[in-house]
């Protein structure tokens with residue numbers, strides 16, 4: 001372990017870490033802007049410079065590894081001046097207005113300028129020209145605010161392997177974006193919002209649905225219904241300065257009521273419903289393959305992550321038949337609300353307004369898909385990100401920490417713990433196994449707390465096998481069968497899994513894919529920043545929520561049983577098929 | 591936007607021939623991970639420039655996105671996505687030429703031709719580009735028109751320099 005001296009503190013630090021990390025371990029903060037936790041540093045911004053004895057120039061601490069005997073100073077006049085200069089240069093070209101910017105108060109450039117004590121910009125640069133790209137349902141890009149840190153390029157290419165964003169042109173003319181300064185809608189973009197999640201400034205943000213939701217709430221002719229995705233309860237607290245991993249389910253429910261929503265429901269409910277439909281679909285496919293020896297599309301891929309659907313449509317259209325035909329829980333909710341519920345409430349589907357709160361930007365795109373109107377009108381009218389809900393609660397003048405804990409409404413607010421874990425990678429698979437295993441064997445999934453250890457956690461691709469024994473009569477053909485399962489999150493990992501299936505290198509029965517790293521808890525619409533540390537905390541919170549539930553398996557949800565009994569009929573039945581399932585189509589890849 | 595570009599880029603027979611040319615390049619060469627730049631060079635040599643259709647074809651064949659390919663094309667000044675004129679005027683903006691008025695020469699040319707750097711006149715006779723040192727610093731500022739070098743160029747003289755080229759073009763038109 002090398003011994004280094006940093007601001008007169010001498011100590012040993014782990015081999016191979018950077019000066020930036022060594023400073024942090026020593027309790028010294030070095031400002032940074034382009035650096036992205038757990039990714040190769042680009043050294044683009046030079047905000048993290050420090051003095052290293054013996055080096056002529058200041059060095060970027062994020063790209064410099066520590067070495068034996070290194071003497072580092074992080075707070076000299078030379079360092080302070082250089083950092084300030086770097087930020088002043090950025091600000092001199094920066095064309096934005098903090099007061100009206102989406103990132104006001106959450107902007108890394110803004111807080112850096114404050115931290116460095118910049119009270120005046122020493123030169124006037126040519127302000128970047130503004131061309132706002134509003135071509136997509138989910139995202140808005142504004143090059144005028146872009147500081148060219150390239151974090152979005154890493155997110156789009158390394159994490160997601162989509163390739164929509166790259167540096168274009170060169171020198172002063174460099175723009176970060178799609179080819180030829182095209183709009184995002186003109187190239188393949190899956191709308192995952194991971195670029196928006198890592199952007200330090202207001203250059204990529206979600207399309208806001210805040211105003212349309214306030215209008216609906218103000219409209220006396222509308223019954224306004226809200227659903228909240230499982231991942232939101234584990235992150236919304238961060239908008240109100242709670243530490244990551246704080247569960248705020250009860251306060252969130254109370255806030256939604258105070259904002260004026262008539263019925264506060266849960267996407268968890270339709271997550272349970274998804275498990276019934278998707279589980280039965282899987283078992284049907286397996287039965288066809290094993291008993292009837294038919295050719296069926298196996299492995300079955302999960303279909304609840306809309307960014308992943310977009311990815312498959314563009315990159316692997318030949319595997320579209322392998323996608324579960326189940327809509328995502330968000331869309332199942334919309335379809336059930338505007339049929340079953342509206343009938344119950346005696347209102348027409350067009351008089352009901354369905355709002356969802358999602359950790360996701362791709363859900364905005366999904367809700368606008370032409371397929372998603374099985375109630376006869378748009379099934380979901382507005383999609384708010386977790387961040388947008390945080391803003392609306394503040395706009396409503398609600399003092400969040402003072403709220404009591406409240407329960408969601410019945411029937412669509414009732415859910416099992418299996419629905420909660422839809423929020424994180426491995427959760428949909430685990431929830432499906434909890435139900436499928438009991439259906440097949442009559443017994444509970446034989447693991448501690450029914451958690452499938454091998455597919456939990458942040459490893460990018462997680463494989464496991466499950467051998468089925470003790471089957472019930474009708475499932476006896478599965479006796480002794482080993483199910484091959486894999487879970488991947490982040491589309492780069494998803495790509496590896498699909499490629500392995502395509503080449504024949506791997507065979508699976510069931511594949512769970514979530515678009516965002518960590519799953520929905522790491523979604524593109526979640527409070528910033530989302531690091532692995534934060535992901536872990538949110539996942540822990542979700543497991544706590546699951547374990548705290550009286551019901552742990554989707555098929556135990558009494559309101560699901562009631563929904564089938566009163567309305568839907570049977571899983572995969574005719575009405576279920578009409579409302580809860582869909583098909584996707586190939587898209588050109590650009 | 592892309593569709594408009596494709597349409598704008600002449601007729602579909604043109605697009606077809608571009609695709610044929612590209613397919614030929616891919617047939618004649620072994621393609622590896624690092625093939626992008628060599629393929630782009632070959633494509634530019636064949637077509638004279640790199641139209642969007644060619645880039646889309648190359649991106650698809652190399653399993654890359656159009657944004658990545660366009661990013662590479664935009665980074666290197668020797669690639670051009672617009673058809674170049676018959677005469678490519680390159681103005682040196684190396685240090686010596688720059689301090690001796692290269693920039694003023696450039697402005698004069700821009701004004702005279704009604705185009706900016708990287709553009710081509712509507713009649714496709716002249717393209718304007720910037721270069722870095724043609725090795726004639728002693729006689730700065732320097733411009734090149736195709737292979738011809740012009741030294742100690744004064745902004746007021748650019749019209750004179752271009753006149754013979756224009757004349758030649760006019761004569762050719764008349765013959766046609």
Ligand code: SF4
Pocket residue numbers: 094095096097098099101102103104105107108109110145201202203
């Ligand atoms: S991006 Fe940041 S610095 Fe720029 S206008 Fe928005 S809040 Fe202000």
Ligand code: SF4
Pocket residue numbers: 139155156160162163164165188189190191192193194195196
């Ligand atoms: S939304 Fe996703 S796919 Fe689209 S540009 Fe951003 S990171 Fe890339």
Ligand code: SF4
Pocket residue numbers: 145146147148149150151152153176195198199200201203204
């Ligand atoms: S859009 Fe945002 S993340 Fe991308 S380069 Fe610009 S500032 Fe950085």
Ligand code: FES
Pocket residue numbers: 031032033034035041042043044045046047048049060061062063
């Ligand atoms: S944070 Fe180190 S160069 Fe940007």
